[in-house]
Amino acid sequence: MDIAILGRIGYDLYSEEPHVPLPQARRFSRYLGGSSANMAVGLSRLGANVGIVSCLGNDSLSQFLIDYLNEAKVDTSHVQTRPGYLPSLCLTEVSPPDRFPQVFYRHDAVDTLLTTAPGDLEYVSAAKMFITNGTSLCASPSREATYLALERAHQAGCRVVFDVDFRAMSWPSPAEAGLAVRLALPFIDVLIGNQPELMLVAGESTLEAATEKLRSLPMLVSKLGEQGTRVWTGEKSVFLPPYKVDVCTTIGAGDGFASGFLYALLQDLPVEECLHYGNAAAAIVVSRLSCSEAMPTMAEVQALLSEQRKPAEPAR
Numbered sequence: 001m002d003i004a005i006l007g008r009i010g011y012d013l014y015s016e017e018p019h020v021p022l023p024q025a026r027r028f029s030r031y032l033g034g035s036s037a038n039m040a041v042g043l044s045r046l047g048a049n050v051g052i053v054s055c056l057g058n059d060s061l062s063q064f065l066i067d068y069l070n071e072a073k074v075d076t077s078h079v080q081t082r083p084g085y086l087p088s089l090c091l092t093e094v095s096p097p098d099r100f101p102q103v104f105y106r107h108d109a110v111d112t113l114l115t116t117a118p119g120d121l122e123y124v125s126a127a128k129m130f131i132t133n134g135t136s137l138c139a140s141p142s143r144e145a146t147y148l149a150l151e152r153a154h155q156a157g158c159r160v161v162f163d164v165d166f167r168a169m170s171w172p173s174p175a176e177a178g179l180a181v182r183l184a185l186p187f188i189d190v191l192i193g194n195q196p197e198l199m200l201v202a203g204e205s206t207l208e209a210a211t212e213k214l215r216s217l218p219m220l221v222s223k224l225g226e227q228g229t230r231v232w233t234g235e236k237s238v239f240l241p242p243y244k245v246d247v248c249t250t251i252g253a254g255d256g257f258a259s260g261f262l263y264a265l266l267q268d269l270p271v272e273e274c275l276h277y278g279n280a281a282a283a284i285v286v287s288r289l290s291c292s293e294a295m296p297t298m299a300e301v302q303a304l305l306s307e308q309r310k311p312a313e314p315a316r
């Protein structure tokens with residue numbers, strides 16, 4: 001595998017009725033979801049060899065999810081099964097350009113039951129890149145499984161990527177989520193978060209103060225929503241504004257960004273180039289309904305790049 005991803009596979013329902021508030025919405029369409037599974041699909045569609053370490057039930061929704069991943073050429077040989085438990089479910093209202101409330105069903109979600117056997121840890125440590133996220137740390141035993149995988153990947157010299165992925169409903173308090181991520185920092189090469197997430201991890205009340213603390217990491221990716229993205233490598237940073245599209249749903253922008261950015265990083269492209277791939281992939285996802293199904297091919301990313309590409313702000 002080029003990339004091993006550890007995290008949740010979920011079931012997404014997006015409203016088919018734009019501008020109808022969620023309590024009134026009647027028609028939904030279903031997609032594979034879960035931030036990690038979305039990224040796995042995105043990276044695979046761009047051409048990477050990706051596998052996912054996760055946990056599903058033996059219900060019919062889990063069957064749909066595993067079939068979807070297999071069809072997307074994501075290696076599912078390390079997806080465990082816990083009969084009687086269900087994947088998480090997420091419903092999203094679609095009120096563009098900026099209202100996308102979500103309701104999550106994550107009570108005893110099957111992904112939190114993940115454990116890592118020696119074979120799973122070997123699988124992770126054999127990859128060139130290992131990606132995981134904060135939600136995987138929200139409950140035991142997936143918390144311990146995730147820390148073990150982070151440690152093994154770091155020891156094996158994989159490039160370790162961590163998306164903060166803060167979902168309030170998965171945690172007793174934001175402070176606990178921040179602490180769980182701070183404990184993982186020694187293993188991380190690339191930390192990805194939006195503004196509130198980086199503040200949460202650093203325990204700071206401004207993005208500037210958070211950045212100051214976190215930029216001792218080899219790479220810090222600061223997602224700024226519709227403003228664009230800034231990447232820090234030590235004292236230097238590069239900023240790239242977003243690619244412009246008509247917004248359908250901004251939900252999934254982060255997973256789209258990660259897919260493009262990390263695919264380019266895997267090819268050892270310069271940071272500025274990685275930002276172009278990340279922002280372009282994110283914009284394409286934003287222009288479509290859902291996240292997994294919306295992930296672009298390389299040809300689609302290249303087309304947007306050649307249409308709109310402008311240079312990033314010089315490093316400073």
Ligand SMILES: Nc1ncnc2c1ncn2[C@@H]1O[C@H](COP(=O)(O)OP(=O)(O)OP(=O)(O)O)[C@@H](O)[C@H]1O
Nearest residue numbers: 194223224225226228229242251252253254279282
């Ligand atoms: N309206 C938009 N138009 C074009 N690109 C966008 C837009 N919003 C976000 N992006 C791109 O997507 C990237 C990630 O977005 P954002 O900062 O909202 O991440 P996020 O909070 O993880 O999103 P989500 O959790 O909804 O997936 C941004 O850095 C930017 O490049």
Ligand SMILES: O=C(O)C[C@@H](O)[C@H](O)C(=O)CO
Nearest residue numbers: 010033034035090251252291
């Ligand atoms: O991450 C989840 O569990 C739900 C996602 O699939 C959802 O569409 C989203 O929030 C994208 O990051």
